[in-house]
Amino acid sequence: MSTSLFGKRVLLGISAGIAAYKSAHLARLLKKTGCEVRVVMTEGAQAFITPLTLQALTGEPVRTSLLDTEAEAGMGHIELAKWADVILIAPATADLMARLAHGHADDLLTTLCLATEARCIMAPAMNQAMWRHPATLANAERLESFGWTLLGPDAGDQACGDVGPGRMLEPEAILSGLEETQASGPDALHGGSFPTEPIPTTPATEPLSPTPATEPRDLAGKRVVITAGPTREALDPVRYLSNHSSGKMGYALATVCAARGARVTLVSGPVALATPAGVERVDVLSAVEMLEAVESALPCDIFIGCAAVADYRAAEVSSQKLKKGDGDTGLTLTLTRNPDIVATVAARAERPFTVGFAAETQSLETHAADKLARKRLDLIVANDVTLAGAGFGSDDNAATLFWPGEGETHRETVSLRGKAELAALVIDRIIERLD
Ligand code: PMT
Numbered sequence: 001m002s003t004s005l006f007g008k009r010v011l012l013g014i015s016a017g018i019a020a021y022k023s024a025h026l027a028r029l030l031k032k033t034g035c036e037v038r039v040v041m042t043e044g045a046q047a048f049i050t051p052l053t054l055q056a057l058t059g060e061p062v063r064t065s066l067l068d069t070e071a072e073a074g075m076g077h078i079e080l081a082k083w084a085d086v087i088l089i090a091p092a093t094a095d096l097m098a099r100l101a102h103g104h105a106d107d108l109l110t111t112l113c114l115a116t117e118a119r120c121i122m123a124p125a126m127n128q129a130m131w132r133h134p135a136t137l138a139n140a141e142r143l144e145s146f147g148w149t150l151l152g153p154d155a156g157d158q159a160c161g162d163v164g165p166g167r168m169l170e171p172e173a174i175l176s177g178l179e180e181t182q183a184s185g186p187d188a189l190h191g192g193s194f195p196t197e198p199i200p201t202t203p204a205t206e207p208l209s210p211t212p213a214t215e216p217r218d219l220a221g222k223r224v225v226i227t228a229g230p231t232r233e234a235l236d237p238v239r240y241l242s243n244h245s246s247g248k249m250g251y252a253l254a255t256v257c258a259a260r261g262a263r264v265t266l267v268s269g270p271v272a273l274a275t276p277a278g279v280e281r282v283d284v285l286s287a288v289e290m291l292e293a294v295e296s297a298l299p300c301d302i303f304i305g306c307a308a309v310a311d312y313r314a315a316e317v318s319s320q321k322l323k324k325g326d327g328d329t330g331l332t333l334t335l336t337r338n339p340d341i342v343a344t345v346a347a348r349a350e351r352p353f354t355v356g357f358a359a360e361t362q363s364l365e366t367h368a369a370d371k372l373a374r375k376r377l378d379l380i381v382a383n384d385v386t387l388a389g390a391g392f393g394s395d396d397n398a399a400t401l402f403w404p405g406e407g408e409t410h411r412e413t414v415s416l417r418g419k420a421e422l423a424a425l426v427i428d429r430i431i432e433r434l435d
Contacts, residue, residue, distance in 0.1 A: 004179050004182040005030070005033045005034065005035050005175075005178065005179060005182055006033065006034035006035075007034060007035070007036070008034075008035050008036070008085045008086060008182070009035070009036045009038075009083055009084050009085045009086075010030050010035045010036065010037050010038075010084065010085065010086050010087075010088055010178075011037075011038050011039075011040060011080065011083070011084035011086070011087045011088070011112065011118070012026065012027055012030065012037055012038070012039045012040070012054075012058075012088055012089075012090065013039075013040050013041075013042075013087060013088065013089035013090075013092075013109045013112075013113075013122075014039065014040070014041045014042070014045040014049070014054070014089070014090070014091070015041075015042045015044065015045050015089065015091060015092055015093045015095075015096040015109065016042055016043075016044025016045045016047060016048060016093055016095075017045075017048070017091035017092075017093045017125040017126065017168070018048060018125075018159045019090075019091040019125040019167070019168035020045050020048035020049045020091055021048060021049055022090075022091075022168060022170070022171055023049065023054070023090055023091070023171075024049060024053050024054065024057055025171045026090055026171035026174055026175070027039065027054055027057045027058055028057055029171050029172065029175050030088075030175070031057065031058060033175065037058045037060065038058065038060050038062075038063070038080070038083070038084075039051075039054040039055075039058055039060070039062045039063070040062070040063045040064070040080070040108055040109050040112060041054070041062060041063075041064050041109075042064075042096070042107055042108075042109055043064065043107065044093075046064065051064055063080065063108055064108065065108060066107055066108040066111055077108060077111050077112055077115060078115055080112055081111075081112045081113075081115035081116035081117075081118070082116070082117075084112075084116060084118040085118055085119070086118050086119045086120075086121060086178070086181075087112065087113060087116055087118050087119070087120045087121070088121045088122070088123075088174070088178060089109070089113075089120075089121070089122040089123070090122065090123035090125075090151075090168060090169075090171075090174055091123060091124070091125030091168045092122035092123060092124045092125065093124075093125065093126055094124075094126045094130045094131070094133075094136050094139075096109070096110070097122070097124060097136060097139045097140065097143060098135070098136075098139050100113055100122075100139075100143060100148075101138075101139035101140075101142040101143050101146075102139075119149070119181065120147065120148045120149070121148070121149045121150075121151060121177070121178060121181065122143070122148060122149075122150055122151070123150075123151045123152050123153070123168050123169050123174050123177075124140070124150060124152060124153045124166070124168070125152075125153060125166065125167065125168035126153070126166045127158060127160055127162060127166055128155075128158060128162050128163070128164030128165055128166040129162070129164075130166065131153060131164075131165050131166035132164070132165070132296070137263070140263060141221060141263055144220070144261065144263065144278075145220060145221065149177075149181055149277065149278050150278050151169050151173070151174050151177035151178075151277055151278060152167070152168060152169035152173070152174075152177075152275070152280065152281075153165055153166050153167055153168060153169065153280060154167040154168070154169050154170070154173070154275070154281060155167065155280070155281065155282040155283060156283065164282075164296075165265075165280055165282055169275070173274065173275060176274060176277075177277040177278070180276075180277040181277060216260055217260060217261040218260055218261070218431055219257055219260040219261045219262035219427070219431070220260075220261030220262075221261070222257075222261070222262045222263070222300075222301040222302060223262065223263050223264075223265075223299070223300040223301050223302075224254075224257045224262040224263070224264045224265070224300060224301065224302045224303075224304070225264075225265045225267065225294060225297045225298065225300045225302075225303050225304070225352070226250055226253050226254050226257070226264065226265070226266050226267070226303075226304045226306060227250060227266075227267045227268075227269075227290060227294060227304070227305050227306055227307035227309070227341060227342075228245075228247045228249070228250020228251055228253075228254065228266060228267070228268050228269065228271070228306050228307050229245050229246070229247035229250060229268050229269030229270060229271040229307055229308070230242045230243045230244070230245040230247075230269045230270065230271075230307070230308050230310075231269050231284070231285065231286050231287045231289075231290055231307065231308070231309050231310045231338075232269065232270060232285045232286060232310075233286055233287065233310045233312070233313035233314060233338070234285075234286070234313075234314065234317045235314050235317065235318065235322065235333065236317065236318040236319075236320065236321050236322045237318075237319070237320070237321060238321050239321075239322070241310055241312070241313070241314070242310065243308045243310065243392070244308075244392040244393055245269065245271075245307065245308035245392055245393075246271060246272075246273070246392065246393045247268060247269065247271030247273050248273065248393070248394075248395065248419050249306050249357070249397060249419050249422075249423070250266065250268070250304075250306035250307060251266070251268075251271075251273050251276055252419040252420045252422070252423035253304055253306060253423040253426065253427070254266040254276050254279045255276040255277075255279070255420065255423070256420065256423045256424050256427050257302075257427060258276055258277065258278040258279050259278075260427065262302075263280075264276075264278070264279045264280065265279075265280045265281075265282060265297040265300070266279050266280065266281045266282070267282045267284060267290055267293045267294050267297065267307070268281055268282065268283055268284070268307075269284060269285065269290065269307055269308075270283070270285060282296075282297065286310075286313065286338075287309045287310055287313065287338035287339065287341065288313070288338065288339065290307060290309060290341055291339050291341045291344060294341055294344075294345065295344075298345070298348070298352070299350060299352065300352045301352055301353065301434070302352055302353045302355070302430060302434070303342070303345045303346075303352045303353070303354050303355065304355040304357075304426075304430075305341055305342030305345070305354075305355065305356045305357060306357050306381075307341070308359060308392075309338065309340075309341055310338055311337065311338055312335035312336065312337060312338060313335065313336060313338050314333060314334070314335060314336075315334040315335060315336040316334070340375065342354060342356045342375055342377065343374070343375040343376065346375055346376040346377055346378075347376065353378050353379075353430060353433065353434055353435075354375075354376070354377050354378050355377060355378060355379045355380070355381065355426070355430060356371060356372070356375055356377045356379075356380045356381070357380065357381045357382070357383065358371050358380050358381070358382040358383070359383060359385045359391065359392075360382055360383070360384055360385065361384070361385060361386050364382050364384050364400065365382075365400070365402075365411075367382070368380050368382035368400065368402050369402060369409050372402050372403070372404065372409065373404075378403065378404075378433065379401060379402070379403045379426075379429065379430060379433065380401070380402050380403070381399045381400075381401055381426055382399060382400050382401075382402065383397055383398065383399045384398070387416070389416060390416055395418060395419060396416050396417060396418055396419065397416070397417070397419050397422050398414060398415055398416040398417070398422075399413075399414050399422060399426075400412065400413045400414070401413075401414065401426070401429055403429075403433065412429070
């Protein structure tokens with residue numbers, strides 16, 4: 001059982017999405033962790049799941065109406081707003097996000113959100129095209145600038161038959177996101193009060209978001225796209241070409257960027273890591289899929305290619321399992337070049353600040369400098385993947401950063417340290433070089 005949430009008063013808001021059926025499980029998980037849970041449902045949410053279900057699971061009456069005279073006599077909306085340590089809305093629809101982003105108070109849930117000083121967290125859920133719409137993305141950014149934390153959305157198959165980003169995170173992932181915000185500081189769930197002054201551009205003494213007070217919000221308003229993990233290039237239905245990337249370095253970068261206020265899309269190869277809180281994750285397998293996902297996530301301000309992308313794929317993927325012939329002594333595979341993702345991004349007319357990684361086993365400086373120039377990167381982070389305790393799969397890494405200067409290439413060597421620490425340093429260097 002998690003102890004970081006034990007005793008916290010969580011107001012669970014449910015809006016009108018098909019993912020509302022998962023909110024019942026989320027309410028149970030919250031109860032199991034020892035939270036006090038009260039539920040507020042929008043009118044539309046009740047078409048997907050009944051208040052009675054949530055009442056039975058939480059043991060508390062469910063509030064659905066702003067003008068509920070009985071409730072106003074006992075716990076009015078202001079009292080409820082003050083009662084909560086955290087407001088967690090799951091699912092949060094595009095419409096609810098739009099209303100919250102513009103300060104509406106036209107039902108109980110939006111009124112509570114406007115009246116509260118509690119930490120506010122939401123798990124968006126909607127059709128992929130609605131999520132990708134510039135209006136929704138702008139609303140998401142606006143909400144984050146007000147101090148909201150967004151968990152997800154996830155990507156994958158959608159109830160409407162589409163595939164893409166917009167799925168609500170699974171209740172377990174929402175719970176761990178909530179725990180992470182709690183772990184970000186001893187008083188984290190009480191530290192998310194909205195500012196009473198206009199939103200400052202420098203970190204305020206009262207944190208505007210659930211990140212620790214020491215974490216700078218120097219990426220607020222920026223969009224960052226990061227690739228992480230390996231790619232898998234199918235040979236036949238059961239075999240593939242891949243490498244040893246665990247995704248840890250790329251996920252560390254995504255975590256740091258989100259904590260510093262960026263809106264992050266993490267395009268991930270197959271890895272066994274949880275999605276960092278507040279990060280939109282798009283899962284892919286092959287290099288071609290990774291390029292497609294990256295291109296759909298653009299434009300952005302910063303692109304970081306940390307994935308170990310396979311340089312080659314099978315020229316033809318066999319539809320049947322490749323068989324050994326009698327007396328066969330070997331197998332010849334014909335491979336074809338994969339697109340170079342980071343170079344494709346860097347070649348765009350409206351290019352983001354583009355960062356590559358270089359995994360080297362020898363002549364690190366020569367190879368990294370060559371990749372920096374050939375791929376037209378703004379910065380390259382070169383790591384010697386033969387170094388013990390660094391590189392693929394490990395929790396630590398060491399690197400040399402190279403970036404172009406007037407007539408010379410600059411460098412900075414960073415000794416072995418945790419990937420989170422290296423990620424923070426890389427982000428510092430990027431920010432120093434952003435226009
Ligand atoms: O995932 P971990 O286990 O934490 O390990 C981290 C790491 C070792 C994978 C990471 O630190 C790292 O070095 N990532 C880059 C690995 C790599 O593919 O390097 P490369 O030198 O082959 O490629 C150079 C750059 O081009 C990289 O930014 C790569 O993402 C990019 N690339 C390569 C090939 C390709 N087809 N498209 C690309 O975008």
